[in-house]
Amino acid sequence: MNDEVTKLTSGDPAVSTTEQAPPCRERIFALRKAQRSQLTNCENCGTALRGHWCPQCGQPAIDYRRSFRHVLVDLLDQFLNWDSKFFKTIALLLIQPWKLTIDFLAGHRVRYVRPLRLYLLASILFFFAVNHWTRAIHVTPNRFSPHERGVVEAELKKRDMPPEVRAEVENALKRASSPASEQAEQPSQTGPTPKVATTPSAALTPSENPSTPFESWIEKRAKAKIGEHGTNFELFLKTLISNLPYMMLCCIPLFAFVLKILYVRRNIFYIDHLIYALHIHSFAYLGTILIILATLGLNHAAAGTFAGLIIALLWLTFAAEILLSIRRVYRQGWFISIFKFLFGGFVYLIVLTVALAATFFITIALP
Numbered sequence: 575m576n577d578e579v580t581k582l583t584s585g586d587p588a589v590s591t592t593e594q595a596p597p598c599r600e601r602i603f604a605l606r607k608a609q610r611s612q613l614t615n616c617e618n619c620g621t622a623l624r625g626h627w628c629p630q631c632g633q634p635a636i637d638y639r640r641s642f643r644h645v646l647v648d649l650l651d652q653f654l655n656w657d658s659k660f661f662k663t664i665a666l667l668l669i670q671p672w673k674l675t676i677d678f679l680a681g682h683r684v685r686y687v688r689p690l691r692l693y694l695l696a697s698i699l700f701f702f703a704v705n706h707w708t709r710a711i712h713v714t715p716n717r718f719s720p721h722e723r724g725v726v727e728a729e730l731k732k733r734d735m736p737p738e739v740r741a742e743v744e745n746a747l748k749r750a751s752s753p754a755s756e757q758a759e760q761p762s763q764t765g766p767t768p769k770v771a772t773t774p775s776a777a778l779t780p781s782e783n784p785s786t787p788f789e790s791w792i793e794k795r796a797k798a799k800i801g802e803h804g805t806n807f808e809l810f811l812k813t814l815i816s817n818l819p820y821m822m823l824c825c826i827p828l829f830a831f832v833l834k835i836l837y838v839r840r841n842i843f844y845i846d847h848l849i850y851a852l853h854i855h856s857f858a859y860l861g862t863i864l865i866i867l868a869t870l871g872l873n874h875a876a877a878g879t880f881a882g883l884i885i886a887l888l889w890l891t892f893a894a895e896i897l898l899s900i901r902r903v904y905r906q907g908w909f910i911s912i913f914k915f916l917f918g919g920f921v922y923l924i925v926l927t928v929a930l931a932a933t934f935f936i937t938i939a940l941p
Contacts, residue, residue, distance in 0.1 A: 616628040616631065623635050662685070663687040663692060667857050668857070668860060671856075671899045672899035674689075675853045676902065679849065689853055690852060693826070696856040697819055697823070699860070701815075705812075795939060799938050822855070824929065829925070830848040832918055837914075850903055853899075868884070896915070
């Protein structure tokens, strides 16, 4: 009797005599599960926890040794929260791109995707679409078909020319038409193949005497990359396009530097210009994708004057939003905003041209 009173007063649960106590093994696993349900101390440094994060080392108070059901629920919860934040940021970016920059600089950052992550996501979508669309472009060098070769050979027989010139022309004719003759023999063996739209490319015509060693080196690298008759031009074009994301990522600080020069009298930090540069480039990527998709849809559904007017209106809206973003972020009048929009756009266009030329030479120079 005294033992039962002691258990009740001390808070220990009383076990009914009609119920059997759980086995020792079940009690051990139940105890481990109860210990894992809520962490009271940081597993990394042992500091007492007062929230979701350790105040000493910053490790989150998450117990990863749980059932797969709990892990799946947590992953879905994190994904849906990130997903809602992502779509909220995208919607605001397309409607009011300047508000993202204003809110971020004002300290309201937790509700939106961070500028660098947003730029990387928009850049991945944009260049993925560019790579997808460029796959439909097939570039083939200028080659003679067997019929064209026969016509040229017949004309050569009719004309009188020195033997060495005739031999040189015939050798060049064989080199230009041999791949085409090999491709012409394949349909007879494997059946008809679908027609593919091709864009002819001009063969490289090397200069006889390069004036400088640099020109000689460029000519040598161009032959190695593109091919003497443009046989590797399609592969070179795809390699060049794959290098464009790195080029644009390097152009972001340059664009921010242009803004720093334009607004040097406003005493604005460079990091503020960089945040705006990331946001406006993200808007440019997503806006360009949507306009191109709308253009393809309109041309497929109702090509004509009406579709052209809508496409022109979309591009005007695109430019107007960039102009409004400059005016709202930097808070200046219409005249000075339009002037800086046009002048800054022209300067940045020069920067992009130089960067594209540098990317072209780097693509040729790399092995």
